[in-house]
Amino acid sequence: MTDPGGRRWVDEDDVVLLDALHVNPRASFEQLGAVLGVSAVTAGRRWRRLTEAGQAWVSSAPGPRMPLAGALFEAECEPGRVAEAAAGLAALPHVFSVHLVSGSRDLYALVAAGDNRTLSRLLLDQLPTVPGLIRVRTSVTTEVFSGQHWRLGAISAAQAGAVRAQEPGDQEQVPDRTLDQFDRELFLALQDDGRAGYRALADQLGKSEQAVKRRISALLRSGAGRSRSHSGCGCRTSSWRASGGTWASGLRPGSAWPWWGRPTCSSPSSSTACTPSTACCAGCAGAGRRSASPSGRSSCGR
Structure with a gap:
């Protein structure tokens, strides 16, 4: 079935496949087929159809131990220029994702940089100059609570457990390690195709297959990186049609545990992070507002 524009709607079987890939984005089609009760050929064909239509993809994503500085960038846009502003932000390499929303703001973006100085330049000098923005609001990320519990609810707990049991990231974590050039090149290659x-990957990076396999496992087990599946598509299933965001303030003291002190879902603030419908949950500080300027540095606003 297609929409009026000719784009194919996602059906229930597609959602089942996507939910399994949320659990283990790098599971083989043979593994997925065995868990979901379809052939590897069928699973592969469905996945290629979704990716070719731009409706789903898998990429690398920063883990909780990757040394990054992040921020939430929110903006109000000029009437009729929301899509233009979103495209301008999405074209910037430090912008992880851009989301159009309803409410007091028109869009928000998740931004990351290698250090606080670079992040400051992005938030103060570069992002506010994107054409179409009127006012912007920035909040610096202090802690990330989630990213790997996100589910669509289309497969059973037993099916999810079977897929998860084959995931190398579930092995015992390794100590912190300093990322080298190989890690960076591998992470970026997996950004294009997770x-x-x-x-x-070995051919692309000039390494052996075993070296690539060991390094991916090390990135996952160290918490520096992870694989993540994404979907942004039209869907006529009743359980998965829209997404939204919730902003909470005034957490009671002691309710926000850093990831290294409480890695499970036992703290009050992290309980939201562990719900299956939460794609991302992070603690932020700031929320400074500015007027966007099409040329030059943004100016502070009231």
């Missing part, structure tokens, strides 16, 4: 095979 399901790329070991042989393809």
